[in-house]
Structures are given as C-alpha cells and as structure tokens.
Amino acid sequence: xxxxxxxxxPPLERAAGRAFGSAAKGLFTxxxxxxxxxxxxxxxxxxxxxxxxxCMLHDFGVTRDxxxxxxxxxxxxxxxxxxx
Numbered sequence: 183x184x185x186x187x188x189x190x191x192p193p194l195e196r197a198a199g200r201a202f203g204s205a206a207k208g209l210f211t212x213x214x215x216x217x218x219x220x221x222x223x224x225x226x227x228x229x230x231x232x233x234x235x236x237c238m239l240h241d242f243g244v245t246r247d248x249x250x251x252x253x254x255x256x257x258x259x260x261x262x263x264x265x266x
Contacts, residue, residue, distance in 0.1 A: 200226075202244050204251070212236060216249050 199221035207213035212235070218227040233239070237253040244250075 202242075202249065204239060204242055204249075206239065210236065214239060214251070216242075216251075 201219040203217050203219065205215050205217075207215070212233040214231055214233055216229045216231070217225050220226050233251075233253055235253070235255060237255055239251060239253065242249055242251045
C-alpha cells in the first residue's frame with residue numbers, strides 16, 4: 183500500500199473475515215484509496231479516486247455492493263498546518 187495516511191477504524195465483514203480500509207495519498211490531497219484485505223492481511227482489492235474537494239475523511243461504511251464515504255468539507259491553510 184502506498185498511501186501516507188491510514189484509516190484508524192477499518193470496518194470488518196466478520197462472516198467472510200475481510201477488512202476494509204481507506205487512506206489519503208498524503209496531506210492536503212484529494213487522492214483517496216479504498217482497499218479490501220483478506221483474513222491473512224493481503225490487499226485483495228484497491229481503488230483510487232479523487233474526492234470532489236479537500237475534506238476530512240474520518241469514517242466510511244461498506245455494504246455488499248458499495249462503499250459509502252461521507253465527505254466533510256475542511257478548510258485550512260496548508261502552510262499553517264505544516265509549519266507548526
């Protein structure tokens with residue numbers, strides 16, 4: 183996996199033993215990845231997409247057919263956050 187951030191609360195599908203994750207490519211990017219992990223921890227599915235705007239991606243939900251990402255707009259100055 184190549185992202186520089188990770189999701190702290192990965193949803194689990196207990197019946198199949200799979201876990202799901204999401205992450206951003208880095209700070210202040212709109213590039214997001216969704217991935218599925220096998221019971222052994224191997225990445226079995228990975229999809230990159232671009233969020234429609236800079237946002238805080240804290241959590242997401244997974245159904246049998248969909249992954250749902252509630253995106254919350256997040257306004258910040260990149261230099262102010264990085265310089266601290």
